[in-house]
Amino acid sequence: MPDRSLSKKLFSKAKSIIPGGVNSPVRAFKNVDGDPFFVRRARGCHIRDVDGNELIDYIGTWGPAILGHAPQVVIDAVTHAAKEGVSFGAPHPGEIEMAQIIVDWVPSVEKVRMVNSGTEATMSAIRLARGFTGRKQIVKFDGCYHGHADSLLVAAGSGALTHGEPDSAGVPEEFASLTTVLPFNKPEALDQAFAEDGENIAAIIVEPYPANAGLVFPQDGYLQKLRDITTKYGALLIFDEVMTGFRVAKGGVQELSGVTPDLTALGKVIGGGLPVGAFGGRADIMDYLAPNGPVYQAGTLSGNPLAMAAGIAQLREMERKNGWEMLEENGAQFEEGVRDALKKHGLDYTFNRVGSMFCLYFRSGEILNVDDVKESNFDQFRRFFWKALDEGVYFAPSPYETGFMSLAHTSDDIDKTIEITALALEAAIG
Numbered sequence: 001m002p003d004r005s006l007s008k009k010l011f012s013k014a015k016s017i018i019p020g021g022v023n024s025p026v027r028a029f030k031n032v033d034g035d036p037f038f039v040r041r042a043r044g045c046h047i048r049d050v051d052g053n054e055l056i057d058y059i060g061t062w063g064p065a066i067l068g069h070a071p072q073v074v075i076d077a078v079t080h081a082a083k084e085g086v087s088f089g090a091p092h093p094g095e096i097e098m099a100q101i102i103v104d105w106v107p108s109v110e111k112v113r114m115v116n117s118g119t120e121a122t123m124s125a126i127r128l129a130r131g132f133t134g135r136k137q138i139v140k141f142d143g144c145y146h147g148h149a150d151s152l153l154v155a156a157g158s159g160a161l162t163h164g165e166p167d168s169a170g171v172p173e174e175f176a177s178l179t180t181v182l183p184f185n186k187p188e189a190l191d192q193a194f195a196e197d198g199e200n201i202a203a204i205i206v207e208p209y210p211a212n213a214g215l216v217f218p219q220d221g222y223l224q225k226l227r228d229i230t231t232k233y234g235a236l237l238i239f240d241e242v243m244t245g246f247r248v249a250k251g252g253v254q255e256l257s258g259v260t261p262d263l264t265a266l267g268k269v270i271g272g273g274l275p276v277g278a279f280g281g282r283a284d285i286m287d288y289l290a291p292n293g294p295v296y297q298a299g300t301l302s303g304n305p306l307a308m309a310a311g312i313a314q315l316r317e318m319e320r321k322n323g324w325e326m327l328e329e330n331g332a333q334f335e336e337g338v339r340d341a342l343k344k345h346g347l348d349y350t351f352n353r354v355g356s357m358f359c360l361y362f363r364s365g366e367i368l369n370v371d372d373v374k375e376s377n378f379d380q381f382r383r384f385f386w387k388a389l390d391e392g393v394y395f396a397p398s399p400y401e402t403g404f405m406s407l408a409h410t411s412d413d414i415d416k417t418i419e420i421t422a423l424a425l426e427a428a429i430g
């Protein structure tokens with residue numbers, strides 16, 4: 001059993017001055033009934049905690065570390081940029097270079113605005129959609145997470161298609177009622193919602209591959225259905241590609257699926273680990289944003305030179321190495337090993353993967369949406385998580401999260417992970 005005594009001491013201190021001891025809830029390990037470790041250092045695919053325990057990391061700071069932690073190209077770029085200044089609050093060339101990459105790589109994006117988080121990106125995209133269409137209602141899907149803006153912290157209403165109810169204290173029901181929450185992968189629910197309310201719907205926002213309920217895939221034709229029904233009713237389609245953007249493909253899910261949204265929210269990978277988000281799309285919609293148009297949106301640190309330098313360095317390195325091919329190779333090696341381990345234990349559990357994103361569900365059968373995820377065996381998941389961690393592999397501390405691989409995961413790291421995954425499965429099933 002690894003020594004985590006210093007982490008425990010730090011966590012106790014942290015809890016006295018930081019709510020829950022963390023700056024983001026998922027880090028508190030509540031979903032696995034334990035205390036988090038504290039990180040001393042992260043390089044490549046490895047994390048070292050403050051007690052000196054080495055871990056192979058499959059979270060990658062929730063997606064940004066696509067090259068691995070602290071890649072040299074990012075360190076060099078940030079170091080160089082910092083010598084010129086760390087924040088200007090004024091336009092600088094790095095913003096144009098970043099915008100050009102996004103416009104060139106992401107099919108839907110003709111113009112883009114930088115922000116400082118995925119939440120800001122989706123929140124701003126929603127406001128822009130409402131401003132552009134003059135409509136109020138937003139449609140989202142149960143199990144999809146788009147950050148913590150009030151309009152998006154909304155749970156499915158009591159009735160199947162009633163307007164949403166707050167999913168957090170502090171969100172007024174008046175706000176929540178302007179968000180309709182539907183089940184994902186249920187086209188009939190879409191038809192009914194739009195038949196009843198279509199002329200009031202400003203936009204659908206969707207994670208095209210929902211990755212906050214594990215990793216869920218749209219059934220054939222479902223994304224096209226979202227595209228068709230929003231076009232038919234004059235609503236906008238917003239893809240939240242904060243997780244999938246630049247990861248599942250150079251141009252994200254919209255490149256893989258051929259379905260082009262009107263707006264796209266981005267984040268994580270484009271910051272190289274520094275705080276960044278972005279939202280972009282059709283020029284005629286984006287030009288509704290201040291200072292051109294009537295929809296206000298702003299940010300002191302938006303387009304920050306260090307964050308731009310980090311993101312540009314990371315994206316250019318992915319392009320130079322054709323990183324997406326390598327991520328697919330890594331992912332395929334890992335998937336083969338996990339499926340072998342499952343077979344050895346006589347388990348037909350569902351393992352979903354796209355490129356370097358994956359989720360092992362502790363249940364069998366197709367996962368269509370979050371209702372299916374709720375049928376998983378969470379006790380087995382928790383035993384699996386802790387045994388893997390004790391043996392040196394850090395998987396997501398929640399059954400509702402997706403795992404991430406990076407270019408820094410070597411074949412040996414993956415083989416070692418597969419051995420540990422087999423041990424963790426043994427512990428899971430007892």
Ligand code: KE4
Nearest residue numbers: 024026062117118119145146147240242243
């Ligand atoms: P941030 O505001 O956390 O940068 O991004 C919000 C967001 C938006 N859209 C999607 C699809 C997301 O997955 C996220 C945030 N992802 C979570 C992990 N599932 C971040 C981890 C955390 O909350 O600490």
